[in-house]
Structures are given as structure tokens and as C-alpha cells.
Amino acid sequence: MNKKTMISMAVIRRLPKYQRYLGELLNNDITRISSKELSERIGFTASQIRQDLNCFGDFGQQGYGYNVRELYDEISKILGLTRTYTTVIIGAGNIGQAVANYSKFEKLGFELKGIFDKNPKLIGIKIRDIEVKDVDELSDFLERNKIDIGIICVPRTQAQVIADIFVKSGIKAIWNFAPTDLNVPEDVIVENVHLSESLLTLSYRLNEAKLFGEE
Amino acid sequence: MNKKTMISMAVIRRLPKYQRYLGELLNNDITRISSKELSERIGFTASQIRQDLNCFGDFGQQGYGYNVRELYDEISKILGLTRTYTTVIIGAGNIGQAVANYSKFEKLGFELKGIFDKNPKLIGIKIRDIEVKDVDELSDFLERNKIDIGIICVPRTQAQVIADIFVKSGIKAIWNFAPTDLNVPEDVIVENVHLSESLLTLSYRLNEAKLFGEE
DNA sequence: TAGATTGTTAATCGATTAACAATC
DNA sequence: TAGATTGTTAATCGATTAACAATC
Known part of the structure; x- marks a missing residue:
């Protein structure tokens, strides 16, 4: 959890966009996604996506990619959306x-x-x-x-x-x-x-x- | 006029703020300002201000600074505010x-x-x-x-x-x-x-x- | 002239991209 | 196992800051 002490504003401003796209994937019943596929949809490079996510933890799995539901929940948590x-x-x-x-x-x-x-x-x-x-x-x-x-x-x-x-x-x-x-x-x-x-x-x-x- | 061919988005997003602060200076009847003084008000470094402005032309004068009215007009023009x-x-x-x-x-x-x-x-x-x-x-x-x-x-x-x-x-x-x-x-x-x-x-x-x- | 401050080049810092070993 | 894809390090690119000669 205590991954890095200071996340750059550039990363923070991309987080809501991840959350939004993952929400859309969920609605379309897509259960897994690789950084490459997500890259094509969201318009960030695959490399950047992996870098961004790794600021907060190891959410992916080699050879598989990311579990959409899991990643969506994690990012929602990171954004502080688990409270009111x-x-x-x-x-x-x-x-x-x-x-x-x-x-x-x-x-x-x-x-x-x-x-x-x-x-x-x-x-x-x-x-x-x-x-x-x-x-x-x-x-x-x-x-x-x-x-x-x-x-x-x-x-x-x-x-x-x-x-x-x-x-x-x-x-x-x-x-x-x-x-x-x-x-x-x-x-x-x-x-x-x-x-x-x-x-x-x-x-x-x-x-x-x-x-x-x-x- | 044809200074640089491509202005970075980072610079462009600062332009409206320059315009706003210069407008305020005008309203307060301040006629000249140095990059250092402007820096203290607007919160960018003096160096950055000079760099930004020099993307578009030589608006200042050594030993004097910038003429507020002139700079305000120039930036308004750059922002495309001379037309409707x-x-x-x-x-x-x-x-x-x-x-x-x-x-x-x-x-x-x-x-x-x-x-x-x-x-x-x-x-x-x-x-x-x-x-x-x-x-x-x-x-x-x-x-x-x-x-x-x-x-x-x-x-x-x-x-x-x-x-x-x-x-x-x-x-x-x-x-x-x-x-x-x-x-x-x-x-x-x-x-x-x-x-x-x-x-x-x-x-x-x-x-x-x-x-x-x-x- | 002397002081101030620019315009601009060089140095630094940070963010993005590329590469690849680790591993599922 | 072989293929896919991550996590992460290294390389690149771009933006900011520092420094200073030019000059008003």
C-alpha cells in the first residue's frame, strides 16, 4: 500500500479517466484487459498505464493483464470514492x-x-x-x-x-x-x-x- | 511574429492567466512590471515568465521590464481576442x-x-x-x-x-x-x-x- | 554611467517512452 | 511448456530553472 510517498499531479489527473474507462468496460461485461488494449481505448501509452498503476500497487498479473472489476475497485478506492x-x-x-x-x-x-x-x-x-x-x-x-x-x-x-x-x-x-x-x-x-x-x-x-x- | 512553430500545451494553458493578471494590473493603474514582480503575484517563476513570453516575441525592455498595457494587448491578440x-x-x-x-x-x-x-x-x-x-x-x-x-x-x-x-x-x-x-x-x-x-x-x-x- | 532587467543559452529536473527480465 | 504481459529499470524527451551576457 505505501508504495511511493508522492504521486505527481500528472498521474493524479489521469486517475479519473482510468476510473471512467474501467467503468465502461465493466458495463460492457469485459472482465480482463491488458495495458495494450486499454492503451488503444484510453489513448495513453501502454507503458504509461503500467507506470501509473504501479504507483499504487501491483494490480496486474503477468501473461494475463488486469482484472477489470478489481482494478476499477482499486482505483475507486485510491480516488477516495469508498466514503461520502x-x-x-x-x-x-x-x-x-x-x-x-x-x-x-x-x-x-x-x-x-x-x-x-x-x-x-x-x-x-x-x-x-x-x-x-x-x-x-x-x-x-x-x-x-x-x-x-x-x-x-x-x-x-x-x-x-x-x-x-x-x-x-x-x-x-x-x-x-x-x-x-x-x-x-x-x-x-x-x-x-x-x-x-x-x-x-x-x-x-x-x-x-x-x-x-x-x- | 513567426517566432516558434509549435508552442507547447503547457505554455498555452498559462496564457489566459497572464491575461487575467495583466488585466488586474491595468485596473490598478500599474503601467510597468518586471518578470520578478509579476512572478510574485502570479506564482510562476520569473524565468518561466520570460521564457513563455519569448515564445511569441520580444515584449520587454532590458532594465525596464514590460509595459502592462502593451503586454496585455499582445497576449489578448495571441489568445485570439481581437475578433469575435x-x-x-x-x-x-x-x-x-x-x-x-x-x-x-x-x-x-x-x-x-x-x-x-x-x-x-x-x-x-x-x-x-x-x-x-x-x-x-x-x-x-x-x-x-x-x-x-x-x-x-x-x-x-x-x-x-x-x-x-x-x-x-x-x-x-x-x-x-x-x-x-x-x-x-x-x-x-x-x-x-x-x-x-x-x-x-x-x-x-x-x-x-x-x-x-x-x- | 551604473543599475536593472531582459532575452537566451545551458543545466537541471521531471515525465514519458522503450526495453526486457521476471513470471503467470 | 510456450506465449503473453506485467513490473521495473534505463533511455529519451520535454519542461522548468539557473545563469549571464546584452542592453536599455
């Missing part, structure tokens, strides 16, 4: 509502415990049986409820304020949709979803050929 | 609506020209003055309107069908929010936003210490 997580969403606007309504997260074990906003028009409405609360009640709420993951869906200018409240209350993981970088202590993990950065890289690539003169 | 882009969204569910309502994209020059869905309950409703159309009309619409970027916000199972329609109609850039990998020809650019992958890396990191035994 409590979450709150701050910001009940478009993105906040979209995230709240994304039922897949619930299936994966992420339980939404509260939604907060400061807009009086939104306070009181119900999203998936959860009433939007005034953000002024957030600190109190976090004191009374153990929350694992704080989700920030407020505008850029208010994101740091919310992050500070999260940190103060002891939350150790923040999923940030605000287009800004948060300042948090070292032991707090931030995962950013910066939609405009994603869109801008798309527009860059769409123009790339032109930039350098259509070769 | 026409877009369509397929899928008027939660994410589709969130993306449609994200006014920032409009400001950056991304014009939403149409929204499509196959759910009769959604067809006909208006989102930001745009009536949701039946997805059966998509091919026709794309023939009559020049669209630069197709945005996929449909469930996983329907994403490839939409991608195929996009490709057939000549769209060269796809922004994909469906949790699946799309098959498209080489000359079509796909930018994925995989929310669950993002969330799973967060849960991985939240458990990391425990995985390897709390050292």
Missing part, C-alpha cells in the same frame, strides 16, 4: 445551480448539505429540496455541520471572502469556480475550474495556424 | 443554461447564436432572448449560419452524435462539457471541461495523506 463527502455550495446563480443539480456527484458520494447566497431573490428558493440560505448564516452553519468540501460559485470579487470563511471553519478542500486564484494555507486543497481560461485556450488554438502564418 | 466568435450550445439543461448565461463570454467576444435541445419542455423557452430550438433543426441551422465554436452540454450518451453533426457542418472547435472523450478528425480542436474528473482529483488529494499512512 459533505459539501456546501456558495452562490446560487447559474453555475451554483448547475453544480447543485448535477446528480452524478450525488451518485459518486458527494452529498450537498447547504446552498447559500446573498441575493434576497434567491434566498428561500428550493434547489433539489434544499432551501437557499443567507450567506450570513454560513459561519454558523459550518460550526454546526461537519463539511468536507466547500464549493465556491460566487463572483470573482467575493470568492476570497468565502474562502476565508471556509478556512476559518476548518474546511480542507475547496472547489473553486470563481475566475480568481484563492489564498489559502498550505494544508487546504484548492481545485479550480476556470471556464474562461478553458475557453481562451480553445480560441488560441483555433487561431494558432493564423498566428504563425498558415504553414 | 459565433457559438451554439447544444443541451439547454443546467450546464447549458449556466454557460449561456455567463455574460463574461459575451464580453470576451463569444456570441451565442443558438441553443438546441431535444426535450419538448425546453424547446421554445427563452434564455437571454434566444429561443431554444429543436436539435433536429441543428444541421439546417449550421448550414445557414457560420458557427465557429460548438458547445456540447448534452448527456454523455448523446455527445458523440452532436460532435458528428458539428464536424460534418465544418465546425473546427468544440467545447465539450459531456463526461466523455469525443472522436473527431485531426483538424478539429476539442477542449474538454470534465467536472467530475476535477472533483475526483479533489477527493483524491483530500485522502492522499491517509492513503499512504499519515506521515
